[in-house]
Amino acid sequence: MALFIIRYGEVGLKSKAVRRRFENALRRNIAERFILQKLECRIELDWGRVYLWTDETDKAAEILRKTFGIVSFSRAIECSSDKQDICANAAALSKPLYKNGMSFRVKARRTGQHDYTSMELAKEAGSAVWLANEERGPSVNLTDPDLTVYIEVRQNRAYVFSEVVQGPGGMPLATQGRVLGYVNDGRGAAACWMMMKRGCKVIVATDNDDLIRKLRDWDPNIKVVDSVPISEVIDLARKFKVDGVVFGWSLDEFEYYQSQVGEMTLPIFHPLIGMGESDINELIGQFI
Structure with missing residues (x-):
């Protein structure tokens, strides 16, 4: 596996x-x-x-x-934390990835007690990678290489890899409260996405199936309820006993829509309110 x-x-x-x-x-x-x-x-x-x-x-x-x-x-x-074992695996990892004339570097970090330093490990693993690809004309570039071999030693185990893929960050879903998200456009969906990133479980009030499909990429178990007029949102939130309500309003829209919501008896969240138009559109395009 x-x-x-x-x-x-x-x-x-x-x-x-x-x-x-x-x-x-x-x-x-x-x-x-x-x-x-x-x-x-x-x-x-x-x-x-x-x-x-x-x-x-x-x-x-x-x-x-x-x-x-x-x-x-x-x-x-x-692999094990044995230095020779690590170097052999670093060399083996690099061979199918290495092309003629490529530059490389080795980055090593450790947790625990070992008979070598991180710098010593990186140096010896770098030599192993060089020798494994010597016929391809390797070169070392410590700032902007074509290939980076990463080594992470944790106690008696070590891990060798060449790629770091970014995740969304934030906090795990369901570690914070439940909120109701009012989604009538991409802005509403983006606001829900931002609350999900902060660990909230979001109940989405919408009739837009396309936006729901996109939010389900991030929470497959997301709960969806039929949309209601904006004046009834607070009543809907009380029905589901949520901790707050989420809107995707911009600062320009805030005063107009707030007057339609009525009395605010629950916390109201506006994740997009401090963002500019281009930033909001970028967020929608990237994640929604």
């Missing part, structure tokens, strides 16, 4: 108890998405990392790209 190393960001800033809850939520969210697609995987938690094994590498990468809480991930080779 192929191994993916998954990195998270804001989760690591929490207290130990909260961190454990967030890590478990992230693991649960990943596992649920695999189950929904009838894919098999194995997931393990370590301090600061999540490890995932699966045979479905392409589908796994697509799932991880759209799982909130993941900052980045890499498909990796796992």
Whole structure:
């Protein structure tokens, strides 16, 4: 089975108890998405990392790209923390990737006690990569190489990889409260996306099937209810006992729409209100 190393960001800033809850939520969210697609995987938690094994590498990468809480991930080779073992795997990883005249570098980092420093490991692994590709005319470029071989040593295990894929970041879904999102256009969907990124479970009030399909890419279990006139949104929110309501209004629209909503008896969130038109359109185009 192929191994993916998954990195998270804001989760690591929490207290130990909260961190454990967030890590478990992230693991649960990943596992649920695999189950929904009838894919098999194995997931393990370590301090600061999540490890995932699966045979479905392409589908796994697509799932991880759209799982909130993941900052980045890499498909990796796992080996022991023995320096020679690491160097051999770094060389083996580089060979199918290396083309004539390419430049490369090796970046190494460690956690735990070892009989070598990170710099020593990077130097020896770099020599191994050079020798493995000597006939291709390799060169070293430490600032902007064609290929980077990454080495991460954690206690008695090591991981070698060549690519770091960005995730959406944020916090895992369902680690914060529930909100009702009023979605009548792409702005409303973008506002919901931003609240989902902050860990909220969003109930979406809309009649737009296209926008729902796009939001389901990020939360396959998202709850959808029929849209209502804007004057009835607060009553709908009370019905579902949510913690707040989300709108996609810009600053120019705020005063007009607020007058139609009526009395604000719940917290109201406006994730887009401080964004410019071009930034909002970029967000919609990129994620919605």
